[in-house]
Amino acid sequence: MPLRALSYNGAMSQLLHRILCVLCALCLTSSLGAETIALKAAHLFDGKAKTLVPNGVVLIDGNTITAAGSNLAVPNDAKIIDLGDATLSPGFMDAHTHLTGDFYSEPYDELRLKDLEDSVATLAFKSVPHARATLAAGFTSVRDVGSEFFLDVALRNAIAAGIVEGPRMLVATKGIGATGGHFDRSNGFRDGLFGRQKDYTDGIADGPEEVRKAVRYEVKNGADVIKAAVSGGVLSLTDEVDVPQFSPEEMKALVEESHRLRKKVAVHCHGDEAAREAINAGVDSIEHGSFLKPATLELMKAKGTYLTPTLIAAEEILGKIDKYPPAVQAKARAAIAARSEMFRNAVKIGVKISFGTDAGVYPHGENAKEFALMTGLGMKPIDALICATSVDADLLGVSAKLGTLEKGKLADIVAMPGDPTQDITATQRVNFVMKDGKVVRQDAGK
Ligand SMILES: [Zn+2]
Structure with a gap:
Protein backbone atom coordinates (compact mmCIF):
# COMPACT_ATOMS: atom_id res chain seq x y z
CA MET A 1 0.00 0.00 0.00
CA PRO A 2 1.90 3.06 -1.22
CA LEU A 3 0.69 5.52 1.35
CA ARG A 4 1.71 3.34 4.26
CA ALA A 5 5.37 4.20 4.00
CA LEU A 6 4.63 7.78 3.09
CA SER A 7 2.30 8.43 5.98
CA TYR A 8 3.93 6.47 8.77
CA ASN A 9 5.74 9.50 10.18
CA GLY A 10 2.65 11.55 9.60
CA ALA A 11 0.46 9.17 11.58
CA MET A 12 2.94 9.13 14.47
CA SER A 13 3.26 12.87 14.70
CA GLN A 14 -0.49 13.33 14.33
CA LEU A 15 -0.93 11.02 17.31
CA LEU A 16 1.65 13.01 19.25
CA HIS A 17 -0.07 16.21 18.23
CA ARG A 18 -3.43 14.89 19.51
CA ILE A 19 -1.91 13.89 22.84
CA LEU A 20 -0.40 17.37 23.19
CA CYS A 21 -3.74 18.99 22.39
CA VAL A 22 -5.48 16.95 25.08
CA LEU A 23 -2.79 18.03 27.56
CA CYS A 24 -3.38 21.65 26.53
CA ALA A 25 -7.08 21.35 27.16
CA LEU A 26 -6.41 19.82 30.57
CA CYS A 27 -4.04 22.61 31.55
CA LEU A 28 -6.39 25.28 30.14
CA THR A 29 -3.45 26.81 28.36
CA SER A 30 -2.33 26.90 24.78
CA SER A 31 1.35 27.14 25.59
CA LEU A 32 1.89 23.38 25.19
CA GLY A 33 0.25 23.25 21.73
CA ALA A 34 2.25 22.64 18.56
CA GLU A 35 3.78 25.85 17.32
CA THR A 36 2.46 27.30 14.07
CA ILE A 37 5.24 27.96 11.56
CA ALA A 38 4.80 30.66 8.91
CA LEU A 39 7.07 30.37 5.87
CA LYS A 40 7.36 33.56 3.82
CA ALA A 41 9.08 34.24 0.49
CA ALA A 42 8.84 36.70 -2.40
CA HIS A 43 7.15 34.07 -4.63
CA LEU A 44 5.09 30.93 -4.20
CA PHE A 45 4.52 28.04 -6.63
CA ASP A 46 1.60 25.91 -5.45
CA GLY A 47 2.39 22.81 -7.53
CA LYS A 48 -0.30 23.20 -10.16
CA ALA A 49 -1.04 26.86 -11.11
CA LYS A 50 0.61 28.11 -14.31
CA THR A 51 1.99 31.23 -12.59
CA LEU A 52 3.79 32.01 -9.33
CA VAL A 53 2.04 34.30 -6.86
CA PRO A 54 3.86 37.16 -5.07
CA ASN A 55 4.39 37.47 -1.30
CA GLY A 56 3.98 33.76 -0.62
CA VAL A 57 2.98 32.50 2.80
CA VAL A 58 2.57 28.91 3.99
CA LEU A 59 1.22 28.19 7.48
CA ILE A 60 2.10 24.86 9.05
CA ASP A 61 0.74 23.20 12.15
CA GLY A 62 2.60 20.05 13.18
CA ASN A 63 3.20 18.19 9.92
CA THR A 64 0.24 19.69 8.04
CA ILE A 65 -0.25 22.77 5.89
CA THR A 66 -3.15 24.84 7.26
CA ALA A 67 -3.06 27.58 4.61
CA ALA A 68 -0.98 28.62 1.59
CA GLY A 69 -1.22 31.59 -0.74
CA SER A 70 -0.39 35.23 -1.36
CA ASN A 71 -0.31 37.88 1.41
CA LEU A 72 -1.95 35.65 4.04
CA ALA A 73 -2.36 37.02 7.57
CA VAL A 74 0.14 35.40 9.95
CA PRO A 75 -1.09 34.51 13.47
CA ASN A 76 0.59 36.56 16.23
CA ASP A 77 2.16 33.58 17.96
CA ALA A 78 3.52 31.94 14.79
CA LYS A 79 7.21 31.32 14.34
CA ILE A 80 8.10 33.18 11.13
CA ILE A 81 10.79 31.91 8.75
CA ASP A 82 11.29 34.61 6.13
CA LEU A 83 13.25 33.30 3.14
CA GLY A 84 13.36 36.68 1.38
CA ASP A 85 13.85 36.75 -2.39
CA ALA A 86 13.03 33.09 -2.92
CA THR A 87 10.27 30.83 -4.22
CA LEU A 88 8.36 28.41 -2.02
CA SER A 89 7.35 25.16 -3.73
CA PRO A 90 5.99 21.76 -2.80
CA GLY A 91 8.90 19.37 -2.16
CA ALA A 368 17.44 19.04 -10.32
CA LYS A 369 19.67 19.20 -13.42
CA GLU A 370 16.77 17.45 -15.16
CA PHE A 371 14.70 20.67 -15.05
CA ALA A 372 17.08 22.58 -17.35
CA LEU A 373 17.34 19.62 -19.71
CA MET A 374 13.53 19.51 -19.99
CA THR A 375 13.23 23.24 -20.67
CA GLY A 376 16.17 23.02 -23.08
CA LEU A 377 14.06 20.64 -25.18
CA GLY A 378 11.03 22.90 -25.34
CA MET A 379 9.10 22.51 -22.10
CA LYS A 380 8.08 25.71 -20.28
CA PRO A 381 9.79 26.16 -16.87
CA ILE A 382 6.45 26.27 -15.03
CA ASP A 383 5.42 22.98 -16.67
CA ALA A 384 8.69 21.34 -15.64
CA LEU A 385 7.98 22.44 -12.04
CA ILE A 386 4.45 21.01 -12.28
CA CYS A 387 5.92 17.69 -13.53
CA ALA A 388 8.13 17.42 -10.43
CA THR A 389 5.28 18.16 -8.01
CA SER A 390 1.59 17.54 -8.75
CA VAL A 391 2.12 15.35 -11.85
CA ASP A 392 4.54 13.06 -10.03
CA ALA A 393 2.19 12.96 -7.02
CA ASP A 394 -0.56 11.70 -9.35
CA LEU A 395 1.72 9.07 -10.91
CA LEU A 396 2.92 7.93 -7.48
CA GLY A 397 -0.68 7.77 -6.25
CA VAL A 398 0.00 10.15 -3.34
CA SER A 399 -1.79 13.30 -4.49
CA ALA A 400 -4.29 13.20 -1.60
CA LYS A 401 -1.42 14.14 0.75
CA LEU A 402 1.45 15.49 -1.34
CA GLY A 403 2.38 17.44 -4.48
CA THR A 404 0.76 20.84 -3.84
CA LEU A 405 0.83 23.59 -1.23
CA GLU A 406 -2.76 23.41 0.01
CA LYS A 407 -4.64 23.17 3.28
CA GLY A 408 -4.58 19.62 4.60
CA LYS A 409 -1.48 18.47 2.69
CA LEU A 410 1.62 17.19 4.45
CA ALA A 411 4.24 19.91 4.97
CA ASP A 412 6.90 18.87 2.45
CA ILE A 413 8.12 22.27 1.27
CA VAL A 414 11.26 23.59 -0.40
CA ALA A 415 12.55 27.01 -1.38
CA MET A 416 15.03 28.17 -4.00
CA PRO A 417 16.53 31.62 -4.61
CA GLY A 418 14.81 34.05 -6.97
CA ASP A 419 12.20 32.96 -9.50
CA PRO A 420 12.70 29.55 -11.18
CA THR A 421 10.40 30.50 -14.06
CA GLN A 422 12.98 33.19 -14.98
CA ASP A 423 16.01 30.99 -14.28
CA ILE A 424 15.21 27.29 -14.05
CA THR A 425 18.70 26.51 -12.70
CA ALA A 426 17.50 28.02 -9.38
CA THR A 427 16.08 24.52 -8.77
CA GLN A 428 19.71 23.35 -8.43
CA ARG A 429 20.27 25.82 -5.56
CA VAL A 430 17.54 24.76 -3.14
CA ASN A 431 18.31 26.50 0.16
CA PHE A 432 15.45 25.39 2.38
CA VAL A 433 13.91 21.94 2.85
CA MET A 434 11.07 20.98 5.16
CA LYS A 435 9.83 17.40 5.29
CA ASP A 436 6.80 16.35 7.29
CA GLY A 437 6.77 19.75 9.06
CA LYS A 438 10.41 19.53 10.16
CA VAL A 439 13.14 21.79 8.78
CA VAL A 440 15.89 19.51 7.47
CA ARG A 441 17.91 22.20 5.68
CA GLN A 442 17.97 25.96 6.01
CA ASP A 443 20.82 28.00 4.57
CA ALA A 444 18.85 31.11 3.72
CA GLY A 445 16.46 33.49 5.39
CA LYS A 446 15.88 34.22 9.04
ZN1 LIG B 1 16.64 3.21 -13.97
Whole structure:
Protein backbone atom coordinates (compact mmCIF):
# COMPACT_ATOMS: atom_id res chain seq x y z
CA MET A 1 0.00 0.00 0.00
CA PRO A 2 1.90 3.06 -1.22
CA LEU A 3 0.69 5.52 1.35
CA ARG A 4 1.71 3.34 4.26
CA ALA A 5 5.37 4.20 4.00
CA LEU A 6 4.63 7.78 3.09
CA SER A 7 2.30 8.43 5.98
CA TYR A 8 3.93 6.47 8.77
CA ASN A 9 5.74 9.50 10.18
CA GLY A 10 2.65 11.55 9.60
CA ALA A 11 0.46 9.17 11.58
CA MET A 12 2.94 9.13 14.47
CA SER A 13 3.26 12.87 14.70
CA GLN A 14 -0.49 13.33 14.33
CA LEU A 15 -0.93 11.02 17.31
CA LEU A 16 1.65 13.01 19.25
CA HIS A 17 -0.07 16.21 18.23
CA ARG A 18 -3.43 14.89 19.51
CA ILE A 19 -1.91 13.89 22.84
CA LEU A 20 -0.40 17.37 23.19
CA CYS A 21 -3.74 18.99 22.39
CA VAL A 22 -5.48 16.95 25.08
CA LEU A 23 -2.79 18.03 27.56
CA CYS A 24 -3.38 21.65 26.53
CA ALA A 25 -7.08 21.35 27.16
CA LEU A 26 -6.41 19.82 30.57
CA CYS A 27 -4.04 22.61 31.55
CA LEU A 28 -6.39 25.28 30.14
CA THR A 29 -3.45 26.81 28.36
CA SER A 30 -2.33 26.90 24.78
CA SER A 31 1.35 27.14 25.59
CA LEU A 32 1.89 23.38 25.19
CA GLY A 33 0.25 23.25 21.73
CA ALA A 34 2.25 22.64 18.56
CA GLU A 35 3.78 25.85 17.32
CA THR A 36 2.46 27.30 14.07
CA ILE A 37 5.24 27.96 11.56
CA ALA A 38 4.80 30.66 8.91
CA LEU A 39 7.07 30.37 5.87
CA LYS A 40 7.36 33.56 3.82
CA ALA A 41 9.08 34.24 0.49
CA ALA A 42 8.84 36.70 -2.40
CA HIS A 43 7.15 34.07 -4.63
CA LEU A 44 5.09 30.93 -4.20
CA PHE A 45 4.52 28.04 -6.63
CA ASP A 46 1.60 25.91 -5.45
CA GLY A 47 2.39 22.81 -7.53
CA LYS A 48 -0.30 23.20 -10.16
CA ALA A 49 -1.04 26.86 -11.11
CA LYS A 50 0.61 28.11 -14.31
CA THR A 51 1.99 31.23 -12.59
CA LEU A 52 3.79 32.01 -9.33
CA VAL A 53 2.04 34.30 -6.86
CA PRO A 54 3.86 37.16 -5.07
CA ASN A 55 4.39 37.47 -1.30
CA GLY A 56 3.98 33.76 -0.62
CA VAL A 57 2.98 32.50 2.80
CA VAL A 58 2.57 28.91 3.99
CA LEU A 59 1.22 28.19 7.48
CA ILE A 60 2.10 24.86 9.05
CA ASP A 61 0.74 23.20 12.15
CA GLY A 62 2.60 20.05 13.18
CA ASN A 63 3.20 18.19 9.92
CA THR A 64 0.24 19.69 8.04
CA ILE A 65 -0.25 22.77 5.89
CA THR A 66 -3.15 24.84 7.26
CA ALA A 67 -3.06 27.58 4.61
CA ALA A 68 -0.98 28.62 1.59
CA GLY A 69 -1.22 31.59 -0.74
CA SER A 70 -0.39 35.23 -1.36
CA ASN A 71 -0.31 37.88 1.41
CA LEU A 72 -1.95 35.65 4.04
CA ALA A 73 -2.36 37.02 7.57
CA VAL A 74 0.14 35.40 9.95
CA PRO A 75 -1.09 34.51 13.47
CA ASN A 76 0.59 36.56 16.23
CA ASP A 77 2.16 33.58 17.96
CA ALA A 78 3.52 31.94 14.79
CA LYS A 79 7.21 31.32 14.34
CA ILE A 80 8.10 33.18 11.13
CA ILE A 81 10.79 31.91 8.75
CA ASP A 82 11.29 34.61 6.13
CA LEU A 83 13.25 33.30 3.14
CA GLY A 84 13.36 36.68 1.38
CA ASP A 85 13.85 36.75 -2.39
CA ALA A 86 13.03 33.09 -2.92
CA THR A 87 10.27 30.83 -4.22
CA LEU A 88 8.36 28.41 -2.02
CA SER A 89 7.35 25.16 -3.73
CA PRO A 90 5.99 21.76 -2.80
CA GLY A 91 8.90 19.37 -2.16
CA PHE A 92 10.21 18.02 -5.47
CA MET A 93 9.55 14.41 -6.45
CA ASP A 94 11.63 12.11 -8.63
CA ALA A 95 9.74 9.22 -10.22
CA HIS A 96 12.85 7.30 -11.22
CA THR A 97 15.67 6.84 -8.73
CA HIS A 98 17.98 4.03 -7.61
CA LEU A 99 18.98 5.25 -4.13
CA THR A 100 20.73 1.98 -3.35
CA GLY A 101 22.74 2.09 -6.58
CA ASP A 102 26.00 3.59 -7.78
CA PHE A 103 26.63 3.21 -11.49
CA TYR A 104 28.88 6.29 -11.81
CA SER A 105 31.79 6.40 -9.36
CA GLU A 106 34.17 4.06 -11.19
CA PRO A 107 34.73 2.66 -14.68
CA TYR A 108 32.12 0.20 -15.96
CA ASP A 109 34.14 -3.01 -15.52
CA GLU A 110 35.28 -2.13 -12.00
CA LEU A 111 31.72 -1.36 -10.95
CA ARG A 112 30.55 -4.71 -12.33
CA LEU A 113 33.26 -6.44 -10.31
CA LYS A 114 32.54 -4.43 -7.14
CA ASP A 115 28.90 -5.42 -7.51
CA LEU A 116 30.04 -9.00 -6.87
CA GLU A 117 32.34 -8.11 -3.96
CA ASP A 118 30.33 -5.80 -1.70
CA SER A 119 28.37 -7.42 1.12
CA VAL A 120 24.69 -6.58 1.48
CA ALA A 121 25.51 -4.57 4.62
CA THR A 122 28.14 -2.56 2.71
CA LEU A 123 25.61 -1.78 0.00
CA ALA A 124 23.12 -0.66 2.65
CA PHE A 125 25.63 1.68 4.33
CA LYS A 126 26.58 3.13 0.94
CA SER A 127 22.93 4.00 0.34
CA VAL A 128 22.66 6.26 3.41
CA PRO A 129 24.50 9.29 1.94
CA HIS A 130 22.57 8.83 -1.32
CA ALA A 131 19.28 9.26 0.54
CA ARG A 132 20.60 12.26 2.50
CA ALA A 133 21.91 14.03 -0.63
CA THR A 134 18.59 13.52 -2.42
CA LEU A 135 16.59 15.09 0.41
CA ALA A 136 19.07 17.96 0.82
CA ALA A 137 18.59 18.75 -2.89
CA GLY A 138 14.89 19.31 -2.23
CA PHE A 139 13.54 15.92 -3.34
CA THR A 140 11.20 14.97 -0.51
CA SER A 141 9.61 11.95 -2.26
CA VAL A 142 10.98 9.44 -4.74
CA ARG A 143 9.72 6.41 -6.61
CA ASP A 144 12.72 4.07 -6.42
CA VAL A 145 12.54 1.69 -9.36
CA GLY A 146 15.01 -1.12 -8.94
CA SER A 147 17.30 -2.38 -6.21
CA GLU A 148 18.87 -5.61 -5.00
CA PHE A 149 18.48 -7.72 -1.86
CA PHE A 150 15.39 -5.64 -0.88
CA LEU A 151 17.79 -2.88 0.19
CA ASP A 152 15.19 -0.36 -1.00
CA VAL A 153 12.54 -1.80 1.34
CA ALA A 154 14.95 -1.54 4.28
CA LEU A 155 15.96 2.01 3.32
CA ARG A 156 12.33 3.10 2.91
CA ASN A 157 11.48 1.70 6.34
CA ALA A 158 14.58 3.18 8.00
CA ILE A 159 13.71 6.63 6.62
CA ALA A 160 10.06 6.31 7.70
CA ALA A 161 11.20 5.31 11.19
CA GLY A 162 13.56 8.31 11.43
CA ILE A 163 16.71 6.15 11.55
CA VAL A 164 18.10 7.49 8.26
CA GLU A 165 17.54 10.95 6.78
CA GLY A 166 16.06 10.80 3.30
CA PRO A 167 13.02 11.29 1.09
CA ARG A 168 9.74 9.42 1.39
CA MET A 169 10.16 6.35 -0.80
CA LEU A 170 7.94 4.14 -2.89
CA VAL A 171 10.00 1.10 -3.86
CA ALA A 172 9.91 -1.48 -6.64
CA THR A 173 12.39 -4.05 -5.20
CA LYS A 174 13.94 -6.04 -8.08
CA GLY A 175 13.21 -5.15 -11.66
CA ILE A 176 11.32 -7.93 -13.44
CA GLY A 177 12.61 -9.03 -16.83
CA ALA A 178 13.27 -11.90 -19.20
CA THR A 179 16.21 -14.31 -19.26
CA GLY A 180 19.06 -12.51 -21.01
CA GLY A 181 17.20 -9.19 -20.80
CA HIS A 182 18.22 -5.82 -19.39
CA PHE A 183 17.69 -6.93 -15.78
CA ASP A 184 19.48 -10.31 -16.07
CA ARG A 185 22.60 -9.53 -14.07
CA SER A 186 24.35 -12.68 -15.31
CA ASN A 187 24.34 -11.12 -18.80
CA GLY A 188 27.80 -11.17 -20.35
CA PHE A 189 29.33 -13.53 -17.76
CA ARG A 190 30.34 -17.18 -18.42
CA ASP A 191 27.27 -19.41 -18.33
CA GLY A 192 26.94 -21.20 -14.99
CA LEU A 193 29.31 -18.80 -13.19
CA PHE A 194 26.64 -18.03 -10.59
CA GLY A 195 25.74 -21.70 -10.04
CA ARG A 196 22.16 -21.51 -11.22
CA GLN A 197 20.07 -19.65 -13.75
CA LYS A 198 18.43 -16.52 -12.42
CA ASP A 199 14.76 -17.01 -11.53
CA TYR A 200 11.73 -15.11 -10.22
CA THR A 201 13.49 -14.55 -6.88
CA ASP A 202 16.00 -12.46 -8.87
CA GLY A 203 13.22 -10.80 -10.89
CA ILE A 204 13.90 -13.02 -13.92
CA ALA A 205 10.71 -14.51 -15.34
CA ASP A 206 9.73 -16.20 -18.60
CA GLY A 207 6.12 -16.87 -19.48
CA PRO A 208 2.97 -15.30 -18.01
CA GLU A 209 2.83 -17.58 -14.95
CA GLU A 210 6.41 -16.83 -13.93
CA VAL A 211 5.76 -13.12 -14.40
CA ARG A 212 2.75 -13.38 -12.06
CA LYS A 213 4.87 -15.25 -9.55
CA ALA A 214 7.59 -12.60 -9.68
CA VAL A 215 5.01 -9.85 -9.04
CA ARG A 216 3.54 -11.74 -6.09
CA TYR A 217 7.00 -12.47 -4.67
CA GLU A 218 7.95 -8.78 -4.81
CA VAL A 219 4.72 -7.57 -3.25
CA LYS A 220 5.16 -10.17 -0.52
CA ASN A 221 8.58 -8.68 0.17
CA GLY A 222 7.46 -5.06 0.34
CA ALA A 223 7.13 -3.61 -3.18
CA ASP A 224 4.91 -0.51 -3.48
CA VAL A 225 5.19 -0.42 -7.28
CA ILE A 226 6.24 -2.96 -9.91
CA LYS A 227 9.10 -2.25 -12.31
CA ALA A 228 9.82 -4.35 -15.38
CA ALA A 229 12.10 -4.15 -18.41
CA VAL A 230 10.09 -4.68 -21.58
CA SER A 231 12.82 -3.62 -23.99
CA GLY A 232 16.60 -3.80 -23.97
CA GLY A 233 18.74 -1.29 -22.10
CA VAL A 234 21.86 0.80 -22.57
CA LEU A 235 24.13 -0.38 -19.74
CA SER A 236 23.45 -4.13 -20.13
CA LEU A 237 26.02 -5.88 -22.29
CA THR A 238 24.38 -8.43 -24.53
CA ASP A 239 20.86 -7.23 -25.42
CA GLU A 240 19.79 -4.87 -28.18
CA VAL A 241 18.53 -1.59 -26.79
CA ASP A 242 15.20 -1.41 -28.59
CA VAL A 243 13.98 -5.02 -28.99
CA PRO A 244 10.91 -6.19 -27.05
CA GLN A 245 11.92 -8.49 -24.17
CA PHE A 246 8.48 -9.58 -23.04
CA SER A 247 5.76 -11.08 -25.21
CA PRO A 248 2.35 -9.36 -25.24
CA GLU A 249 1.06 -12.25 -23.08
CA GLU A 250 3.80 -11.67 -20.51
CA MET A 251 3.07 -7.93 -20.44
CA LYS A 252 -0.63 -8.62 -19.98
CA ALA A 253 0.11 -10.91 -17.03
CA LEU A 254 2.47 -8.31 -15.54
CA VAL A 255 -0.10 -5.54 -15.60
CA GLU A 256 -3.06 -7.70 -14.63
CA GLU A 257 -1.34 -9.21 -11.59
CA SER A 258 0.16 -5.88 -10.43
CA HIS A 259 -3.11 -3.99 -10.74
CA ARG A 260 -5.00 -6.80 -9.03
CA LEU A 261 -2.66 -6.27 -6.08
CA ARG A 262 -3.21 -2.46 -6.38
CA LYS A 263 0.33 -1.73 -7.54
CA LYS A 264 1.16 0.49 -10.46
CA VAL A 265 3.53 -0.69 -13.19
CA ALA A 266 6.55 1.27 -14.44
CA VAL A 267 8.35 -0.22 -17.42
CA HIS A 268 11.86 0.42 -18.60
CA CYS A 269 11.42 0.75 -22.36
CA HIS A 270 13.52 2.37 -25.08
CA GLY A 271 11.99 0.64 -28.12
CA ASP A 272 8.86 1.74 -29.98
CA GLU A 273 7.35 -1.70 -30.61
CA ALA A 274 7.80 -2.79 -26.99
CA ALA A 275 6.28 0.52 -25.82
CA ARG A 276 3.18 0.07 -27.98
CA GLU A 277 2.66 -3.43 -26.59
CA ALA A 278 3.21 -2.23 -23.02
CA ILE A 279 0.84 0.74 -23.41
CA ASN A 280 -1.83 -1.53 -24.86
CA ALA A 281 -1.31 -3.92 -21.94
CA GLY A 282 -2.11 -0.98 -19.61
CA VAL A 283 1.20 -0.06 -17.93
CA ASP A 284 1.15 3.17 -15.90
CA SER A 285 4.44 4.68 -17.08
CA ILE A 286 7.07 4.24 -19.76
CA GLU A 287 10.57 4.96 -18.44
CA HIS A 288 13.14 6.46 -20.89
CA GLY A 289 11.14 6.02 -24.12
CA SER A 290 14.08 6.99 -26.35
CA PHE A 291 12.80 5.63 -29.69
CA LEU A 292 9.07 6.34 -29.30
CA LYS A 293 7.43 7.51 -32.52
CA PRO A 294 4.70 10.19 -32.63
CA ALA A 295 1.95 7.58 -33.18
CA THR A 296 3.04 5.78 -30.00
CA LEU A 297 3.10 9.06 -28.08
CA GLU A 298 -0.45 9.74 -29.34
CA LEU A 299 -1.45 6.32 -28.01
CA MET A 300 0.05 7.24 -24.61
CA LYS A 301 -1.92 10.46 -24.58
CA ALA A 302 -5.14 8.63 -25.41
CA LYS A 303 -4.52 6.00 -22.71
CA GLY A 304 -3.21 8.43 -20.07
CA THR A 305 0.15 6.63 -19.84
CA TYR A 306 2.94 8.71 -18.27
CA LEU A 307 6.35 9.21 -19.86
CA THR A 308 9.35 9.42 -17.48
CA PRO A 309 12.14 10.71 -19.75
CA THR A 310 15.26 10.49 -17.48
CA LEU A 311 17.24 12.96 -19.60
CA ILE A 312 20.18 13.40 -17.18
CA ALA A 313 21.07 9.71 -17.35
CA ALA A 314 21.79 9.99 -21.06
CA GLU A 315 23.84 13.19 -20.54
CA GLU A 316 25.93 11.48 -17.86
CA ILE A 317 26.67 8.47 -20.07
CA LEU A 318 27.46 10.69 -23.06
CA GLY A 319 29.88 12.73 -20.90
CA LYS A 320 32.14 9.69 -20.37
CA ILE A 321 31.17 7.54 -23.33
CA ASP A 322 34.72 6.30 -23.99
CA LYS A 323 34.75 4.62 -20.55
CA TYR A 324 32.15 2.06 -21.68
CA PRO A 325 32.61 -1.14 -23.73
CA PRO A 326 31.97 -0.67 -27.49
CA ALA A 327 28.58 -2.46 -27.37
CA VAL A 328 27.33 -0.08 -24.67
CA GLN A 329 28.76 2.96 -26.49
CA ALA A 330 26.85 2.12 -29.65
CA LYS A 331 23.57 1.65 -27.77
CA ALA A 332 24.02 4.86 -25.79
CA ARG A 333 24.75 6.88 -28.95
CA ALA A 334 21.65 5.54 -30.71
CA ALA A 335 19.34 6.15 -27.73
CA ILE A 336 20.65 9.67 -27.11
CA ALA A 337 20.38 10.58 -30.80
CA ALA A 338 16.70 9.61 -30.78
CA ARG A 339 15.51 10.92 -27.45
CA SER A 340 15.60 14.71 -28.01
CA GLU A 341 13.12 14.57 -30.89
CA MET A 342 11.01 12.07 -28.94
CA PHE A 343 10.84 14.46 -25.95
CA ARG A 344 9.94 17.47 -28.13
CA ASN A 345 7.18 15.41 -29.77
CA ALA A 346 5.86 14.29 -26.37
CA VAL A 347 5.62 17.93 -25.20
CA LYS A 348 3.92 18.96 -28.46
CA ILE A 349 1.43 16.08 -28.37
CA GLY A 350 0.63 16.68 -24.69
CA VAL A 351 1.66 13.33 -23.21
CA LYS A 352 1.63 13.32 -19.39
CA ILE A 353 5.32 13.79 -18.57
CA SER A 354 6.54 12.89 -15.11
CA PHE A 355 9.79 14.11 -13.61
CA GLY A 356 12.23 11.23 -13.28
CA THR A 357 15.99 11.13 -13.62
CA ASP A 358 17.56 7.65 -13.15
CA ALA A 359 19.55 8.89 -10.12
CA GLY A 360 22.28 6.35 -9.50
CA VAL A 361 23.37 6.46 -13.14
CA TYR A 362 24.62 9.97 -12.22
CA PRO A 363 25.62 11.13 -8.67
CA HIS A 364 22.72 11.29 -6.19
CA GLY A 365 21.62 14.81 -5.28
CA GLU A 366 22.06 16.27 -8.78
CA ASN A 367 18.44 15.41 -9.67
CA ALA A 368 17.44 19.04 -10.32
CA LYS A 369 19.67 19.20 -13.42
CA GLU A 370 16.77 17.45 -15.16
CA PHE A 371 14.70 20.67 -15.05
CA ALA A 372 17.08 22.58 -17.35
CA LEU A 373 17.34 19.62 -19.71
CA MET A 374 13.53 19.51 -19.99
CA THR A 375 13.23 23.24 -20.67
CA GLY A 376 16.17 23.02 -23.08
CA LEU A 377 14.06 20.64 -25.18
CA GLY A 378 11.03 22.90 -25.34
CA MET A 379 9.10 22.51 -22.10
CA LYS A 380 8.08 25.71 -20.28
CA PRO A 381 9.79 26.16 -16.87
CA ILE A 382 6.45 26.27 -15.03
CA ASP A 383 5.42 22.98 -16.67
CA ALA A 384 8.69 21.34 -15.64
CA LEU A 385 7.98 22.44 -12.04
CA ILE A 386 4.45 21.01 -12.28
CA CYS A 387 5.92 17.69 -13.53
CA ALA A 388 8.13 17.42 -10.43
CA THR A 389 5.28 18.16 -8.01
CA SER A 390 1.59 17.54 -8.75
CA VAL A 391 2.12 15.35 -11.85
CA ASP A 392 4.54 13.06 -10.03
CA ALA A 393 2.19 12.96 -7.02
CA ASP A 394 -0.56 11.70 -9.35
CA LEU A 395 1.72 9.07 -10.91
CA LEU A 396 2.92 7.93 -7.48
CA GLY A 397 -0.68 7.77 -6.25
CA VAL A 398 0.00 10.15 -3.34
CA SER A 399 -1.79 13.30 -4.49
CA ALA A 400 -4.29 13.20 -1.60
CA LYS A 401 -1.42 14.14 0.75
CA LEU A 402 1.45 15.49 -1.34
CA GLY A 403 2.38 17.44 -4.48
CA THR A 404 0.76 20.84 -3.84
CA LEU A 405 0.83 23.59 -1.23
CA GLU A 406 -2.76 23.41 0.01
CA LYS A 407 -4.64 23.17 3.28
CA GLY A 408 -4.58 19.62 4.60
CA LYS A 409 -1.48 18.47 2.69
CA LEU A 410 1.62 17.19 4.45
CA ALA A 411 4.24 19.91 4.97
CA ASP A 412 6.90 18.87 2.45
CA ILE A 413 8.12 22.27 1.27
CA VAL A 414 11.26 23.59 -0.40
CA ALA A 415 12.55 27.01 -1.38
CA MET A 416 15.03 28.17 -4.00
CA PRO A 417 16.53 31.62 -4.61
CA GLY A 418 14.81 34.05 -6.97
CA ASP A 419 12.20 32.96 -9.50
CA PRO A 420 12.70 29.55 -11.18
CA THR A 421 10.40 30.50 -14.06
CA GLN A 422 12.98 33.19 -14.98
CA ASP A 423 16.01 30.99 -14.28
CA ILE A 424 15.21 27.29 -14.05
CA THR A 425 18.70 26.51 -12.70
CA ALA A 426 17.50 28.02 -9.38
CA THR A 427 16.08 24.52 -8.77
CA GLN A 428 19.71 23.35 -8.43
CA ARG A 429 20.27 25.82 -5.56
CA VAL A 430 17.54 24.76 -3.14
CA ASN A 431 18.31 26.50 0.16
CA PHE A 432 15.45 25.39 2.38
CA VAL A 433 13.91 21.94 2.85
CA MET A 434 11.07 20.98 5.16
CA LYS A 435 9.83 17.40 5.29
CA ASP A 436 6.80 16.35 7.29
CA GLY A 437 6.77 19.75 9.06
CA LYS A 438 10.41 19.53 10.16
CA VAL A 439 13.14 21.79 8.78
CA VAL A 440 15.89 19.51 7.47
CA ARG A 441 17.91 22.20 5.68
CA GLN A 442 17.97 25.96 6.01
CA ASP A 443 20.82 28.00 4.57
CA ALA A 444 18.85 31.11 3.72
CA GLY A 445 16.46 33.49 5.39
CA LYS A 446 15.88 34.22 9.04
ZN1 LIG B 1 16.64 3.21 -13.97
